[in-house]
Each structure stands twice: as C-alpha cells, then as structure tokens.
Amino acid sequence: MPLHSKQMKEILLALADCYDQNKEYLTDLDNKIGDGDHGINLSRGYGAIRGKLLSASEDIDFNKLYKTICGMTLLSTVGGASGPLLGTFYMEAAKKCEPVFELTDANVVECFEAGLVGVMNRGKAVVGEKTMVDAMSPAVAVLRESIDAGKSLKEAFDLAKEVAFNAAVKTADYAATNGRASYLGERSIGTQDPGATSTALLFEIFASHLA
C-alpha cells in the first residue's frame, strides 16, 4: 500500500509530539555524554516543522515535504549536529522523490537508504561509533530486507523499530569515537546514545502510524 503525503504529515506531527514528550529523557542522556541539548533541539526542530505543516493550506508533495518542510527547517532550527545531520537525511531523501503525493513502499525504502548515506557522509560516521547511525543503519537494512521479501510497509517498520531500539540500547556498552561524546572516551560507556535513541523513536512513530 503506498504512503500518502497526508499520512506522512500525520507521522511528522506525531514525531513532533513524541520529541516533546521525550525532551527531558533525551536531554538527560545527552547531559551525561554530550552537551545536553538533544531533546531540546529535536523538540524545537520538529516543533518548527509542525508549525509549517499546520499553516499549509494545501496538501504538500513529498519532494517539498522532505526538502523544504523537513530538511531546510531542521537546518535552521535544531542548532546541534543533529540539525545538519537530519537536515541532510531529509534533503537526500527528497532527491529520491518527484513532487508526488504517493510513494510506493519501495520508494519509501529508497528515501531512507539515501538519507542514511547522507547522514554517514555528512557526519563521517560508520556503525559502532555510538551515534545515530548505529540505530539507523541496521533499521534501514531491515526495511530493505522486509520489502524485498514482500512484507508490507507496516510489517517492515515494526521489524525495523525493534532492531533500532535494540541497537540504541546496545550503544550503552561501548565508548563514543565520533561526535561530542568522543571527548569523554571510555567515560561515555554506560549511557546509551541520545541520537541513536531519538532515531529509534522515529522508527517507532512510523510503525505505529502505518496500517
């Protein structure tokens, strides 16, 4: 079943609420191993996206939704490294979609794959450095496997969500070697990465809003 841009709008609005609700949790994680602003930054960034979505009078096509409404808005409102990283995620995703109002399941996965590559290039990050990539990379791989195996988008995101959460929890076991937390080295062990955690939440919101 294709993903309609109206559904995507609901997902983004739910994500904004989710980051509002988890603002303190994410910020507490970031206080331990970073600059303590991850929850505040995401809440502010997605809050700005919510503002643009709610003030739009017409349906917004996927290209504009990803590039302008998500990408450019996050770039100018998030403030931390997540701004350019997530901004890049959406802007690279936008390159995979025409100005259409429906994406096929395969298109959705292509967007996530392009976004992941963009994030890894922008952050010069690979898996295992205790960053958002540690949750995003295995989750996107599961999306691809699931869709190729003929599963629905909902099933794919349900599986990807599980993988992303497990990967986020696992980031507590090792030290950060990229990003601000890498200044702490071994002292970052024991706290799970806020970026990997907020990424897992993103997959959860997708999973819970697909039918």
Add this chain to the structure above:
Amino acid sequence: MSIALLVVSHSKMLALGVVELVSQMAKGVRIEAVGGMEDGTLGTDSVAISEAMTSLAMENDIVLTFMDLGSGVISSQMALDLLEDDVKGKVRLVDASLVEGSFAAAVMASAGVELDEILRQAENAGKRNKLFD
C-alpha cells in the same frame, strides 16, 4: 586579492568576541561573526552561515571560515552545500584553532600575504607554544 574572514561559533558572544579581538590587529580586513540560534540559545545554523558566506563573497575574492567545535564544523560543511557554485568557489573552511587561527589569518591578510601562506600559518597557529618555561 581581497580576503574576508567568517567566524562561526555555537555562541554569538564567542563569535563576536573573536571578531572584536582579531579585528584589532587586522585593519582593512572584513571579519564577520555568525553564532547561536535565532532564539538566543547556543547552536549553529547552516542557513545563517550560508547567508553570511554569500554576503561576504559578494564583496571579496576569498572567504576564510573558522569554526569552533562539533556542529560548528558540520553546520559549516552543510552551509557550503547550500551555496551557489560561484560563491562556493570562494569559500574555504580552515582546519585551525578558532582564536589563534583566525587571528593569524587576519593579521596575514591585512599584511597582504598570499593565500597559501595565510592558510599554512592559520593551520599551524594553534600549535605554537604559549608557555616557554
């Protein structure tokens, strides 16, 4: 060749402070600050950085960009990708200590030193000894 400097920091106060300090010894060199978020909190805004780069590139041949930590760097790299090609060709991100590097570059630019030498001096500026005891 006219060389301008852009100082990027999470903190508007820090960016402005660096500009204040550096300008004192660099007469005739255009130095701009971009720092913090629109709402006054700490952070770096790729869109604001790209606008500052564009505005400096309109009146100068080269824009040397100095950054503080973490997202200061990533946001500046992102800002480069937002630029038109003709502006992008004028902007350089300098791998240097923020204060020492921008100070060295500004003094050299003010003295009319060549770009390659300015970059070399700026990149090495943070490695100079401060204490000789």
